[in-house]
Amino acid sequence: MFHLRAFATSQREDGYADGTVQSKVCLLADLGQWLGRTGLAVTHLDEQLVEAFVKHKRRVRRGGLKTLKQFLDHLRKRDLIPDQKLVRDRSPLADILGRYEKHLRSERGLVTATVLNYQSFVRKFLVERFREGPFLFRELKASDISDFVLRRGHSLNVRRAQLMTTAFRSFFRFLFQNGELQADLAASVPTVADWRLSTVPKYLTPEEVERVLKACNRRTASGRRDYAILLLLARLGLRAGEVVALQLDDINWRAGEIIVRGKGLFHDRMPLPPDVGEALTFYLRRDRPACPTRRVFVCMKAPRRGFAGSSTLTTIVRRALVRADLHPPFKGAHLLRHSLATCLLRSGATMREIGEVLRHRVPNTTEIYAKVDFNGLRSLAHPWPIGGGQ
Numbered sequence: 192m193f194h195l196r197a198f199a200t201s202q203r204e205d206g207y208a209d210g211t212v213q214s215k216v217c218l219l220a221d222l223g224q225w226l227g228r229t230g231l232a233v234t235h236l237d238e239q240l241v242e243a244f245v246k247h248k249r250r251v252r253r254g255g256l257k258t259l260k261q262f263l264d265h266l267r268k269r270d271l272i273p274d275q276k277l278v279r280d281r282s283p284l285a286d287i288l289g290r291y292e293k294h295l296r297s298e299r300g301l302v303t304a305t306v307l308n309y310q311s312f313v314r315k316f317l318v319e320r321f322r323e324g325p326f327l328f329r330e331l332k333a334s335d336i337s338d339f340v341l342r343r344g345h346s347l348n349v350r351r352a353q354l355m356t357t358a359f360r361s362f363f364r365f366l367f368q369n370g371e372l373q374a375d376l377a378a379s380v381p382t383v384a385d386w387r388l389s390t391v392p393k394y395l396t397p398e399e400v401e402r403v404l405k406a407c408n409r410r411t412a413s414g415r416r417d418y419a420i421l422l423l424l425a426r427l428g429l430r431a432g433e434v435v436a437l438q439l440d441d442i443n444w445r446a447g448e449i450i451v452r453g454k455g456l457f458h459d460r461m462p463l464p465p466d467v468g469e470a471l472t473f474y475l476r477r478d479r480p481a482c483p484t485r486r487v488f489v490c491m492k493a494p495r496r497g498f499a500g501s502s503t504l505t506t507i508v509r510r511a512l513v514r515a516d517l518h519p520p521f522k523g524a525h526l527l528r529h530s531l532a533t534c535l536l537r538s539g540a541t542m543r544e545i546g547e548v549l550r551h552r553v554p555n556t557t558e559i560y561a562k563v564d565f566n567g568l569r570s571l572a573h574p575w576p577i578g579g580g581q
Contacts, residue, residue: 197269206492214252215258236262288314292310312355316336363376363377403421415477416479417510447468449461531549532548
């Protein structure tokens with residue numbers, strides 16, 4: 192009974208309604224009775240016993256399996272039952288991928304999402320080339336790499352194909368540095384053609400950005416949260432992942448600035464504009480539910496936790512565009528970042544200043560915004576020849 196009370200308390204802290212918590216407790220009470228009839232205690236619980244209970248009960252209400260998993264996690268956090276036993280993969284493939292992951296994290300400092308992407312491409316290449324092993328890397332030829340890239344590249348968009356080739360260069364450089372290759376095959380990875388400056392960045396005009404912001408229903412808690420998020424994207428040009436990662440401790444109210452957890456584990460300080468600070472203050476004081484996470488923005492429904500990823504912000508931006516009756520060809524969170532850069536350029540900001548606002552590490556990254564400076568481009572254009580001259 193003590194375990195159920197503690198679990199119920201934790202669920203209420205996560206934002207579940209009393210009725211939902213009561214339903215969860217009833218299911219777990221049934222589990223306790225079933226354990227008692229079989230001569231077992233709560234401390235014997237594991238995934239196999241939970242599966243046996245579900246089969247015995249035959250029918251579990253919607254959300255019941257999730258409740259049972261949450262209860263297992265609750266018991267493990269309190270060291271009441273042992274951690275789930277994981278079968279360690281000792282295959283050659285797991286070994287090389289494990290060593291490569293350690294290299295990416297400790298020496299390259301890459302974030303988890305990038306590591307997983309790199310590993311995914313490398314795994315596919317190794318399985319196709321060596322099957323189950325052994326991995327005779329010294330037998331690899333440049334043609335093995337180029338053939339794989341050509342076969343797989345056709346089914347990927349340009350950005351994804353570029354990520355694949357970047358992963359391969361990283362992996363083969365890792366093998367060469369560790370003496371597993373006689374030659375650095377990273378130079379043999381073909382490049383993916385991408386005419387980066389061939390298109391004009393998609394953006395909204397300042398008037399359209401204001402339409403998007405005004406379309407938020409600030410009479411609701413979720414509307415005020417989304418308004419604060421959209422302001423961070425529109426006024427500071429933050430990336431979606433940077434908004435997701437924002438912590439309560441990252442806001443320095445006295446200094447009027449925030450710490451942005453950017454790409455490559457870089458942390459930058461940025462000034463907090465008055466309207467952004469006001470929106471954040473209103474959301475934090477009135478709408479953000481009490482919860483254990485230190486993330487600024489959390490889910491409005493239980494369990495109360497930070498957003499799972501950047502896709503949540505993409506959804507928020509898409510819905511805001513629909514409410515504003517705007518239908519640009521690109522609808523991601525980056526649209527507002529592009530819009531800020533374009534607005535700065537047309538207000539007279541230099542490329543260097545724009546790069547500093549957007550926190551570009553490489554100046555060339557900012558070059559694409561030169562294409563929206565139509566007045567500047569007109570001054571460089573030569574008049575079209577008129578007449579019959581050759």
